[in-house]
Amino acid sequence: MSNKTFLIIDGSNFLFRAYHALPPLTTKSGRPTGAIRGVITMFQKLLDSFDPAYVAVTFDAKSKSFRSDIYADYKAHRPPMPDDLREQIAPLMDVVDLLGLPRLIIDGIEADDVIATLAIEGKSKGYSVIIASSDKDLAQLVDDQIKMYDGMKNVMLDREGVFEKHGVYPESIRDYLTLMGDKADNIPGVEGVGPKTAAKWITEYQTLEGILANAEQIKGKVGERLRNSFEQIALSKKLTTLVMDAELPYKVEDLELRDANVEGLRELYTEFEFHSLLKQLVAGKSDSTFKPMLNTMVSAPRTAEWLMPRKPDFQDYRAITTLKDLDAYIARISDAHRLSIDTETDGLDFMQAKLVGISLSIATGEGVYIPVQHDLLVAPEQLALQDVITRLKPILENSDIAKVGQNLKFDWHILQRYGITLNGIADDTMLASYVWDATEKHNMDDLALKYLDHTTTPFEEIAGKGRAQKTFNEIPLEVATHYAAEDADITLRLWQALKPRVDSIPTLKSLYETIEMPLLTVLAKMEHDGILVNVPHLEAFSAELAERLTKLENEVYHLAGEEFNLSSPKQLGEILFGKLGLPVIKKTAKGQPSTNEEVLQELALDFPLPKHIIEYRELSKLKSTYTDALVAEVDATTQRIHTSFNQALTSTGRLSSSKPNLQNIPVRTEEGRKIRQAFIAKDGYKMISADYSQIELRLMAHFSGDETLIAAFKNDLDIHRATASEVFHTPLEEVSGDLRRSAKAINFGLIYGMGAFGLAKQLGIARAQAQDYIQRYFSRYPSILQFMEDAKEKARQLGYVETLLGRRLPLPDINSTNHMMKSGAERVAVNAPLQGTAADIIKLAMIEVDKQLAASSLDAKMLLQVHDELILEVVEKDAEAAAQLLKNAMEKIIELKVPLKVEVAIGDNWDEVH
Structure with missing residues (x-):
């Protein structure tokens, strides 16, 4: 075959880009199809454009790669795949096959490594290799024979194109990525090193090794951080380096483009209601009129004129740049029913970001932008910051003027730092969306498309992407005005679309108005106050861990009889099973002994x-993850960590935290305790912890009405000991520690849908014995089994489950014909009402505690919420009174069939009180 073009498609990259970039299409029955439709279009464009002889479409396998073995937190912070995308995966795989495209999913080998290995093989055999992807990791492969093509931007990258985009050539991409790290894959970089710094160092010192050799010459804080990151850098480089010689079951010649299965495509397009694709298939036409410019490299910076978004007729957006106009607009606000507000900043760190401007809207179709700190080369006409603050402060602090926003907690922080306490917070469209359907996306762009059929201006469209992305203060005023005013206008429109929906269901209306909206300000104050950290303690512990790691490494080498790479599964396998002859427990998909x-x-x-x-x-x-990362998160001014509480993220209503995540610090290990010891109360103050005891089991007693379980809680029995007594027919006083542990595993396991297999594994017993335990449990607690069955049946009928306070969780898979998906939904149907009600209860408690503290004379602040625990900082003389207030407020927040119990402790640090 004379055609020597080998096209390698990064399937996962295209899948996620299609899902996020395109509208959420569905069939008439509600089945999601948008990602499938988008990928078909993109793949057909690629085939039409390049007419390849050989094709490989790669996807990541579910199994972990060697990177997870050498760094357990690799990709650990990635959010779970959205349900509506997960549902499209299987049919998408069918589409790829029907299109005649060889599909590669190889256990134990990441798609990027498959791509790298195939690209190098193709190059060695004289093929012209095109990698279709926007993944910057793959840029390290680009050379004279291997190029990258980004279909979304219609850009082909050669060596010079890589340099223009990243500031370094392909051979330096690994060093570049190592220095910066990768948030998406959770690969640590050198703190404070971004694209510009990384490119600058590589230009100056040529290689990563050259940078490290000259680290003493790099001045300032960033130089110090570099010198403290040597061990981490070695790990990061291993993680960012692509494997170019992976053992694959295919050669390039095996990947010849096949004819499409027209009949199969016809059936699939009919099933998914792809009418235009069906017509083109019947007519024998391509779905694309796309004609790429194959010699186009990275384009030059775009002009402000090009950046100007289209202005629909119904929009009236303008900038306010004179005090006269500002005063006139403020006069109109007092007559308005509602004020939509949005702050524009130069960053997303609410403790550091600078206010660039404020946008307001009081009527749909209108929006004003008040710039205050744009700092372009030619400064635009704008008002003085203090003049604007002085005039807006009375309006923004006026509780009688209802404020609406999208993620108002962020705006609260920014305004607070400029001396304004945002009052009159009435509605947040992000939270309204979250209450209406927690499983959806809640960002403005998606909400506008879904509820208003309006495509908003993406930030990347006006600011660019990657290394060259501008901050908002660098955006031309005319462009910034449209973008900012649109935010305020669309927020007001979203309020008009979402609030009636929420109000139409009384339980959701109550949830929104009595829990989520009041909680917003409570969380904002907690984030603002932050928690004090003993940095020297963490640094000393980090040094101790470094010593222990070195000692462990030497002990491993001694036991192995030689030095090897502890992070390499292959080398570890050779030592364990080849040299030492240890028994092989399990094998990988490729037949090699596993070291997982x-x-x-x-x-x-x-x-x-x-x-x-x-x-x-x-x-x-x-x-x-902790000792090094937590130090990096400490605010230089306050010496506190200001975590961000995510109020609209989990499907069950639970809060999560990020930047940093303080909810996953180990609890039961000595090392975890040492980390918690670094979270301290300031001098003269104490830390108080209040933790709901066994709240989900208490909720199980309430929901099921099981008399035996209710009696145990009312009599304040040790619930696991009581369960052991019931299940194992043993007098309460004779229950051993082992029996109690087994009962505890049963109690919590059944809540989370654990079956006999899982229980057997956890307890180290035979599956038949585990099944016997479960049957005994349900014979003693029959109402619990009835509750579980009723919860599943109700979910099948309604398509959702509810918490005690009316929070809903849709379960689209509850009636699925796929057994695995249906079983998963049934487990959620049982657990979500319990977990979600626990989340609602602690949110109510936080609101009540905040209210009671404000009304008291106690010098106390609520700092953290972690699962079922609240952490306060209180002046020492008020500690006992605050602890009593906390316990009373939490235990009396809701009346159940069993009493709520709160365990309270007072100490100097988090470990002492936990």
């Missing part, structure tokens, strides 16, 4: 080396 965590845990029962490897991995994770 489960295998090592089993081997560690009898052999010292795998035990040391496990400990090494655990300590390495602690150091990178």
Whole structure:
């Protein structure tokens, strides 16, 4: 075949871009199809454009790669795949096959490594290789024979194109990515090093090794951070380096483009209601009129004129740049029913971001933007910051003027730092969307498209992307005005669209008005106050961990009889199974002995080396994820960590935290305790912890009405000991520790849908015995089994489940014909009402505690919420009174069939009170 074009398509990259970039299409029955439709269009454009002889479409396998083995937190912070996207995966795989495209999903090997290996093989055989992807990691492959094509932007990258985009050539991309890290994959970089700094250092010192060799010459804080990151840098480079010689079951010649299965496509397009694709298929036409400019490299910076978004006729957006106009607009606000507000800043860190401007809207179709700190080369006409603050402060602090916003908590922070306390917070469209359907996306762009059929101006459209992205203060005023005023206008429109929906269901209206909206300000104050951190303690512990890691590494080498790369599964496997002859517990898909965590845990029962490897991995994770990372999150001014509470993220209503995540710090290990010891009360103050005891089991008693369980809680029995007594027919006073542990596993396991297999594994018993335990449990607590069955049946009928306070969680898979999906939905149907009600209860408690503290004379502040626990900081003389207030407020917040119990502790740090 004379055609020597080899096209490698990064399928996962295209899938997620199609899902996020295109409208959420569905069939008439509600089945999601948008991602499938988008990928078909994109793939057909690629085939029409390049007419390849050989094609590979790669997707990541579900199994972990070696990167997860050497760094347990690799990709750990990625959010779960949205349900409506997950539902499209299987049919999408069918589409790829029907289109005649070879599809590669290889266990244990990431798609990027598959792409790298195929690209290098193709190059060695003289093929012209085109990698269709926007993933910057793949830029390290680009050379004279291998190019990258970004279909969304119609841009082909060669070596010079890579340099123009990133500031470094392909051979330096690995060093570039190592220095910056990668938030998406949770790869740590050098703190404070972004694209510009990384490119500058590489230009100056040529390689990462050159940078490290000259680290002493790099001045300032960033130089210090570089010097403290040597160990981390070595790990990060391993994680960012693509494998170019992976063992693949295919060669390029096996990947010849096949003819499409027209009949199969016809059936699929009919099923998914792709009418235009069906017509084109019947007519034998391509779905694309796309004609790429194959020699186009990265384009030059776009002009402000090009950036100007289209202005629909119904929009009236303008900038206010004179005091006369500002005063006139303020006069109109007092007559308005509602004021929509949005702040524009130069960053997303609410403790550091600078206010650039404020946008307001009091009527749909209108919006004004008040610029205050744009700092272009030619400064635009804009008002003085203090003049604007002085005039808007009375309006924004007036509780009688209802404010509406999208994620108003962020705006609260920004205004607070400029001396304005935002009052009259009435509605937040992000929270209204969250209450209406927690499983949807709640950002403005998606909400506007869904509820208003309006495509908003994306920030990247006006600011660019990547290394060259501008901050808002650098955006030309005319462009910034449209973007900012649109935000305020669309927010007002979204309020008009969402509020009636929420109000139409009394339980959702109550949830929104009595929990989510009041909680917004409570969380804002907690974030603003932050929690004090003993940085020297963390740094000392980090140094201790470094020493222990070095010692462990030497012990491993001694046991192995040689040095090897502890982060390499291949080398570890050779030592364990080749040299030491340890028994092979499990094999990988490629037939090699596995060295995953489960295998090592089993081997560690009898052999010292795998035990040391496990400990090494655990300590390495602690150091990178906590002791080093937490220090980096400490605010230089306050010496506190100001975590961000995510109020509209989880489907069950639970709060989560990020930047940093303080909800996953280990609890039961000595190392975890040392980390918690770094969270301290300031001098003269104490820390108080109040934790709901076994709240989900208490809720199970309430929901099920099981008399035996209710009696146990009312009599304040040790619930796990009481369960052991019931299940194992043992007098309460004779229940052993082992029986109590088994009962505890049953109590919590059944709440989370654990079956006999899972219980057997957890308790180390036979599956038949585990099944017997479960049957005994339900025979003693029959109302619990009835509740579980009723919850599933109700979910099947309604398509959702509810918490005690009316929060809803849609379960679209509850009637699925796919057994796995249906079983998963049934587990959620049982657990979500319990977990969601627990979330609602602690939110109510936070609101009540905040209210009571404000009304008291106590010097106390609520700082953290972690699962079922609240953390306060209180002056020492008020500690006992605050603890009593906290306990009373939390225990009396709601009346259940069983009493709520709160355990309170007072101490100097988080470990002492937990």
